[in-house]
């Protein structure tokens with residue numbers, strides 16, 4: 601029997617709650633599909649700061665590198681908001697992405713038919729369905745650019761970061777997007793700010809050049825401000841969106857609105873080789889942490905992405921996605937996707953939602 605090692609980084613806030621449900625579903629899928637699991641656990645974020653003084657202990661990096669895949673809950677929270685910036689919880693997440701070379705962040709925004717009514721957009725806008733793959737570059741941009749810091753400008757304090765992309769970084773993420781489009785609707789929209797930013801001008805030039813290798817894929821370009829508007833105005837126009845680290849971070853949270861809730865959006869962070877890292881796109885949700893209110897479906901759908909991308913277990917992935925759909929069809933909802941006043945819906949907590957999905961596999 602095939603056996604996989606998964607390093608689990610639960611993190612902070614709702615992290616441990618959603619992760620417990622993700623792991624329960626993963627175990628159930630392993631039983632059904634006939635593969636074995638070895639789970640290791642690592643500290644990250646605030647939990648790691650409390651235990652070791654830093655957000656990404658060397659032991660966590662070692663465990664991740666030894667694993668076939670990594671699952672992450674969320675990091676951060678008010679407890680660590682005033683901590684020295686070099687060791688903020690979020691640094692743990694950025695650090696592990698960099699350590700594992702996870703340059704391609706796939707964030708699929710799809711709407712389950714059962715949630716169309718919970719979507720904040722007008723019903724006619726989501727009627728035909730939505731299926732967008734946001735391909736976000738993850739290890740470059742203003743997130744990692746040097747120089748950065750604080751300096752004095754005209755006698756006053758100034759903070760600064762550097763938005764920078766190397767040609768090779770643009771080329772490799774463009775390739776991921778074109779390859780993804782070939783398996784979907786064969787359309788890529790590259791989102792940038794080339795009317796203003798030098799970095800975006802290079803981005804556009806390289807994407808156009810790389811496109812020469814993918815003549816079967818249609819390429820378009822959009823400025824990020826317009827893209828933010830088009831996403832909610834007419835989301836069905838998009839197939840694959842490729843963009844940089846910062847724009848991708850913002851647009852994917854926005855895209856979550858059209859899936860019903862940020863609690864529904866999974867992600868896969870991939871590099872040139874395993875281990876990939878899988879996590880919901882949302883954060884540690886301090887406002888609902890410890891109350892069994894979090895929606896675990898983004899984490900559970902991230903487990904499906906893990907099976908698909910890291911283990912080639914398409915059957916297991918599809919099984920999980922179908923179980924999520926079944927539970928939604930049965931009317932179960934966590935608070936974030938609950939429609940007030942709708943008939944036949946049942947409000948459940950995080951634990952119950954996880955249990956239901958596992959039971960439906």
Ligand SMILES: NC(=O)c1ccc[n+]([C@@H]2O[C@H](COP(=O)([O-])OP(=O)(O)OC[C@H]3O[C@@H](n4cnc5c(N)ncnc54)[C@H](O)[C@@H]3O)[C@@H](O)[C@H]2O)c1
Pocket residue numbers: 614618673674675676677678690693862863879880881882883884885886887888893894895896898936
């Ligand atoms: N990948 C990550 O670990 C990650 C991502 C984003 C933010 N963060 C961190 O999380 C902390 C809180 O950030 P924030 O409040 O800006 O963003 P957030 O995503 O944690 O929360 C935003 C809103 O969405 C809700 N929400 C998020 N996930 C939910 C879920 N699964 N079910 C139901 N509701 C959910 C929250 O309750 C909150 O109202 C910060 O420290 C931030 O840096 C971490």
Ligand SMILES: CC(C)[C@H](C(=O)O)[C@@H](O)C(=O)O
Pocket residue numbers: 690693694849881
């Ligand atoms: C917490 C933060 C570092 C992270 C990011 O900006 O990438 C988060 O917002 C995300 O979307 O995963």
Ligand SMILES: [Mg+2]
Pocket residue numbers: 849850853881
């Ligand atoms: Mg984000």
